Amino acid sequence: GHEFFSSTDQIAQLYGKTKELLKVFSQCNDAENVETIKSVLPNLLFSYSDSENPEEAMRNPVAAYRLLRQMRNDLIYIVNQPNLYQLLEIPQLEDLDGAASGLIRLQEIYKLHPEDITKETSLNADEAYNVGLVAYDEEKFQHAFLWFLYSLDRLTEYSTTTEEELLHYLSSSVYHFGSLSVAIYFSQELLNLDPSNDEARAQLNRLLHLQSNPDIFTLNTESSNYETLCRGEVDERTSKRQRALSCRYSTGEGNPRLMYAPVKEEVEWDEPQIIRYHDIISDREIEFLKNISRPQLSRSEIYVSGNNKLSKLRVSQSVFLGESPEEARVSQKIADATGLSMESAETLLVQNYGIGGAFEQHIDALETVNDRIATCLIYMNDVEIGGATVFPKFGVAVQPKKGSAVFWYNLLRNGEVNWNTEHAGCPVLVGNKWVANKWIHEIGQEFRRPCSLSDWE
Numbered sequence: 001g002h003e004f005f006s007s008t009d010q011i012a013q014l015y016g017k018t019k020e021l022l023k024v025f026s027q028c029n030d031a032e033n034v035e036t037i038k039s040v041l042p043n044l045l046f047s048y049s050d051s052e053n054p055e056e057a058m059r060n061p062v063a064a065y066r067l068l069r070q071m072r073n074d075l076i077y078i079v080n081q082p083n084l085y086q087l088l089e090i091p092q093l094e095d096l097d098g099a100a101s102g103l104i105r106l107q108e109i110y111k112l113h114p115e116d117i118t119k120e121t122s123l124n125a126d127e128a129y130n131v132g133l134v135a136y137d138e139e140k141f142q143h144a145f146l147w148f149l150y151s152l153d154r155l156t157e158y159s160t161t162t163e164e165e166l167l168h169y170l171s172s173s174v175y176h177f178g179s180l181s182v183a184i185y186f187s188q189e190l191l192n193l194d195p196s197n198d199e200a201r202a203q204l205n206r207l208l209h210l211q212s213n214p215d216i217f218t219l220n221t222e223s224s225n226y227e228t229l230c231r232g233e234v235d236e237r238t239s240k241r242q243r244a245l246s247c248r249y250s251t252g253e254g255n256p257r258l259m260y261a262p263v264k265e266e267v268e269w270d271e272p273q274i275i276r277y278h279d280i281i282s283d284r285e286i287e288f289l290k291n292i293s294r295p296q297l298s299r300s301e302i303y304v305s306g307n308n309k310l311s312k313l314r315v316s317q318s319v320f321l322g323e324s325p326e327e328a329r330v331s332q333k334i335a336d337a338t339g340l341s342m343e344s345a346e347t348l349l350v351q352n353y354g355i356g357g358a359f360e361q362h363i364d365a366l367e368t369v370n371d372r373i374a375t376c377l378i379y380m381n382d383v384e385i386g387g388a389t390v391f392p393k394f395g396v397a398v399q400p401k402k403g404s405a406v407f408w409y410n411l412l413r414n415g416e417v418n419w420n421t422e423h424a425g426c427p428v429l430v431g432n433k434w435v436a437n438k439w440i441h442e443i444g445q446e447f448r449r450p451c452s453l454s455d456w457e
């Protein structure tokens, strides 16, 4: 079936359609089971705010996760009424888990407690429990523990989650990340609640045989360079090297198309060069690209030793556009700005990220003949928080800016892969993220970027 969690835009589309569907049901009078449906409709409708624009509703990943759960419940409810046709695709359990996994990724990278990430939108006990279980499955025991604690705090008589389940998982997750005495505490609580629980008694006895006591509230996951860059903690450009970087108007050495509309170039980094072109694509072109891509989006894959496959390392949906006058126009602008030939370039890959959606470190080069000599990455919107493109090998974070594009060479002049161009798309903490990639290949650049035998250029 269809996947939702890997593209916030897909969730937004479903949200819009679900609202419509509920409205239609609330107005129809002839369906047989309409009375039952009608009796619950006010409740369902109530939770879908009328004034809210679906895309806007997705800017907060916690809200997006809640809505996904809620739409699943509501749509399942509707489909279970006889005589009502299901017109919409129902989010699957995999979507809820994928969304929860996105929230955990955000917590890890941006070092957030459940209370931090739910400041705007809180989760109820059941929703939090589900996030905890996903963290537990991913062996992120400290995060799991904190979510179970959060869930325990919010337990009510309406919760499906039970205190026993939570105590069990609290004990077990805290045990895994190291605090034995706290594990013992929760195990004891569980036994107090239900003295006949033999499994809990055995567990408590096992725990009582062990000892240790670390700090259980400090989020101390090891950070890679990628993660520190995403958080904006380091960025080498803030050092004195920045002064060497510049901004200029380029007329492409006399290119007639640029004479009257020069491109604004900014050097984001000098070695290897990373160049930002400002205002390379207009808002209208962006809307057009989004609209043609939307119905064609599907989960992005990663390329590993000759094969494409789905991976948690890349949570987004994308589509390679077909050839069209609009695609060609964007291509031409990139050709003008970079001075490179688009003869063997791929068509634009339009990409929308999901809940906590990211693309972890990778290189764009495929290590094949006629390889991807360069990348031009177009930002189709501003991202409120997170979502930077980062280069861990030299410590630069580039923030998306609507209408701009960044450009770099993936290959050295001698044709070898430049491993320093390794980069990542950080998870989107607040907002949505649309980008479009133009991958430019070697064939056609012979006279534009002459090759060299040196092994460092």
Ligand SMILES: O=C(O)CCC(=O)C(=O)O
Binding pocket: 351, 359, 364, 377, 387, 388, 389, 390, 423, 424, 425, 426, 435, 437
């Ligand atoms: O989204 C980003 O910032 C990076 C995307 C990227 O590296 C890619 O699609 O190859």
Ligand SMILES: [Fe+2]
Binding pocket: 362, 363, 364, 423
């Ligand atoms: Fe990339």
